[in-house]
Amino acid sequence: RKEVEQDPGPFNVPEGATVAFNCTYSNSASQSFFWYRQDCRKEPKLLMSVYSSGNEDGRFTAQLNRASQYISLLIRDSKLSDSATYLCVVSITGTASKLTFGTGTRLQVTL
């Protein structure tokens, strides 16, 4: 079983739609959670951290359910510029900075 699992997609949605991505993680010791965005042939960039209470950043809302080991990302009012791969990432507190990535979910927003 992969440490972080995501639906690879692709998700094809029209502009203005609301889309949700889900992610599950296997290691209950995971303590930090993130969503990264990766454009085609570019490096990953931090989209947002995910906090236990849930958090929102403009059109983006992230939720964490520790009991179910489940993370979600909701994008409202999708824009063409949101087209990218969204990577679910977890890390475990320790002596090293190891980020564990999911395979990513590809989003394509169309006119």
Next chain:
Amino acid sequence: DAGVTQSPTHLIKTRGQHVTLRCSPISGHKSVSWYQQVLGQGPQFIFQYYEKEERGRGNFPDRFSARQFPNYSSELNVNALLLGDSALYLCASSLGLLAGWVTDSYNEQFFGPGTRLTVL
């Protein structure tokens, strides 16, 4: 300010050869991590260095090695290249070491553009 820089951007090698990839972190960052991203997959952790010491190693063979220099730049070396080593190699830097809750910019990892390695 310059972000994380990596060189070269692209590289073509043949099986059995050796390769050295280079990374310069953001000025003031002391932590450098290396990741391998195979096409269609998420990045996989290879190494993490902090203050010139190895602080973490992923599940990669001994053909992979790295080091960090006094100016905090880093090199990733891969010996006896295999076809399966073809990937995007990403370097990430951060101010500090991820040893606690990551809720501030101190531990955020910033990725460089990567080196795309093709092994023929």
